[in-house]
Amino acid sequence: MGAEVVIEGLTKSFGKQAIWRDVTLTLPPGEVSAMLGPSGTGKSVFLKSMIGLLKPDRGRCVINGVDIVTCSEHKLYEIRKLFGVLFQDGALFGSMNLYDNVAFPLREHTKKSETEIRRIVLEKLDMTGLNGADKKLPGEISGGMRKRAGLARALVLDPEIILVDEPDSGLDPVRTTYISQLFLDVNAQIDATFLIVTHNINLARTVPDNLGMLFRKELVMFGPREVLLTSEEPVVKQFLNGKMQGPIGMSEEKDSAQIAAEQAMFDAGHHAGGVEDVSGVPPQMQPTPGVPTRMGAVRRKDRVMEIMHRLPPAAQESIIASLSPEEQHHYGVHPRRVAQAQQQVQQQVPAGMRPPGDGVPNQHHGQLPADQVARIPGGQPPRSGTHRMPPNNGPGGR
Numbered sequence: 001m002g003a004e005v006v007i008e009g010l011t012k013s014f015g016k017q018a019i020w021r022d023v024t025l026t027l028p029p030g031e032v033s034a035m036l037g038p039s040g041t042g043k044s045v046f047l048k049s050m051i052g053l054l055k056p057d058r059g060r061c062v063i064n065g066v067d068i069v070t071c072s073e074h075k076l077y078e079i080r081k082l083f084g085v086l087f088q089d090g091a092l093f094g095s096m097n098l099y100d101n102v103a104f105p106l107r108e109h110t111k112k113s114e115t116e117i118r119r120i121v122l123e124k125l126d127m128t129g130l131n132g133a134d135k136k137l138p139g140e141i142s143g144g145m146r147k148r149a150g151l152a153r154a155l156v157l158d159p160e161i162i163l164v165d166e167p168d169s170g171l172d173p174v175r176t177t178y179i180s181q182l183f184l185d186v187n188a189q190i191d192a193t194f195l196i197v198t199h200n201i202n203l204a205r206t207v208p209d210n211l212g213m214l215f216r217k218e219l220v221m222f223g224p225r226e227v228l229l230t231s232e233e234p235v236v237k238q239f240l241n242g243k244m245q246g247p248i249g250m251s252e253e254k255d256s257a258q259i260a261a262e263q264a265m266f267d268a269g270h271h272a273g274g275v276e277d278v279s280g281v282p283p284q285m286q287p288t289p290g291v292p293t294r295m296g297a298v299r300r301k302d303r304v305m306e307i308m309h310r311l312p313p314a315a316q317e318s319i320i321a322s323l324s325p326e327e328q329h330h331y332g333v334h335p336r337r338v339a340q341a342q343q344q345v346q347q348q349v350p351a352g353m354r355p356p357g358d359g360v361p362n363q364h365h366g367q368l369p370a371d372q373v374a375r376i377p378g379g380q381p382p383r384s385g386t387h388r389m390p391p392n393n394g395p396g397g398r
Ligand SMILES: Nc1ncnc2c1ncn2[C@@H]1O[C@H](COP(=O)(O)OP(=O)(O)OP(=O)(O)O)[C@@H](O)[C@H]1O
Pocket: 014, 019, 037, 038, 039, 040, 041, 042, 043, 044, 045, 046
């Protein structure tokens, strides 16, 4: 099973430029997670910080009991071996054929014989659909093949955690779906923990088990996919719909005057962009038939059902609807029970007086409960620790 990654209060700046602060989340072992965020919000910096290529200012990033922010160089070197990283362009050596590119980490970091290396390289090329392409140079193959070769190389040291930086960059929508399918198939085969950084909405809506979003130097939310995909939070809705209307601006966040001026323009009929109203939770992509079951997805079901009562009603409804009748029976849930319970509470108790934690979800306006999510940037300062996941019970809880 892949490693769990526990991130607490991680903060990074370059000189006076704050990139993000107090990022707290847990990547559940063997599950596929994705991080969204407008350009320049520091998603790549986040990935680099997770493998110790960049040093955060403060906070913790704990993997197998080792905090990579404070550990020794020697420990960091050991922990890095747990990672496979797929960079945007595959980061292949242009002068080496695919075979040598994929063999490179084995020759650098292990004492394996060439016979053993050959077995592993051909296995990973096969896994990534690159059978017979081993003699090609990176410049002779398509962008999609380069990414698959980058993935093959990321797999040779049997990683427990796979980081993927913008897998769709330079790819058409169809090839992006194929590479997404490959991630799920690989995840099913090796049960590694995945974190994919992306702008791609199709991928975000259909691939990961968990979704998060960085905006205005903070983690807006992170949790089961259903939470973000049913969120009414303006920045989330704007991002998912790719519209100009909302808090995300051309190069940075908008101020209220600009939002008002643009709103007047849209009210007067100007097209805000986006084709349709993207909302709701589409079915999640599955491994290709014949590929083993994703154990991460199996574990996730139990995990999400445990934290279910803390999630917003829309997310709960969606999670329950995604279960088979047998699973609903097994977990003792019913599609409409959540909505009915919510309705009853609203009818019986005046707004503002509803106690939290009574088994019936409070109104969260599409967000995770306060103790599970970072505050919305620009909102009230968080109470100490409000954005921390509850121990063993957050998205990474077991
Ligand atoms: N080594 C560095 N030194 C100084 N600033 C850096 C460094 N690396 C990144 N930055 C800055 O950090 C900010 C976030 O960059 P990053 O590439 O992580 O954003 P991103 O969210 O991945 O963007 P995109 O989606 O466009 O790839 C940018 O302003 C960038 O200029």
